[in-house]
Amino acid sequence: MNEKEKTPYVVTSKSYTAVAINAASKAGEWIKSRLGTVSELGIKYSPQDLVTEVDKGAEQMIRRLILTHFPHHAILGEEGVEPGPEASARALQEIQDEEYLWIVDPVDGTTNFVHGFPFFSVSIALAHRGEVIVGVIYDPSRDELFVAEKGKGAYVHGNRMGVSGEQELAHSLVAVGFPADPNYTLPINMAAVQALAPQVRNLRAGGSAALHLAYVAAGRLSAYTEIGLKPWDIAAGALLVAESGGTITDTVGTPYDLSVSHIVASNGKIHEALTGVLKEAKATGME
Ligand code: IPD
């Protein structure tokens, strides 16, 4: 075989964003078609940390679609990493210096998917030398596609998104999460819930970190905070929030990067007040 025959055929002329949109929407449609069909429920890090054949199948589909266009790019996908916080931190460390790194959560909100609660999403980000440059989140239940490109804004169905205008916690709708690690991260999130509930208009816990971030970007939530997330929960949504004029940091206010797992994402105006409440309640996860 000569050199030319050995080189894989690469489909050209597709932008990174077009590939991310194609992969997220194709996988999302397939996931939706599998609702109610889960036959085997796998347990990962804890009895609350679920995985199904749909999570694995969707990740395979997304990997194949990405590699068709960009065979030399690296991919960090949730289902390719051992469960637990140490393994995911290690996996990120090993791969984060790659020039182009795709970060994939094939089903964000698996528990919702399993129960038929229509709030789950596909999250795909592309980082260039550690900085997220494309973020796509697709909600198949509502057929909503959220897209952001670094420096070019964030859009839902082609309409530019902007964060909400609340200036005070008392007028804010804030999302929280209940992670699948009952020993370390759950009690810290509970402390945050306890401290925030009396100070905000109300709390929501939808069960998809990626969609919570998309909703902050779209101005439907004033903020979202959760301790103990993984790179694939946050990467795409972080760009959506930033490109919509919001703020995304860790729980002590340090700007977001791929290694951040304790996050606060907000409309910017209530950011300090929110991190202040977490600090006061010793609920930053960094005490
Ligand atoms: C989970 C969801 C959930 C959040 C958990 C995540 P998964 O992701 O985003 O909202 O509270 O911390 O692990 O496991 O459904 O991909």
Ligand code: CA
């Ligand atoms: Ca997730």
Ligand code: CA
């Ligand atoms: Ca997932």
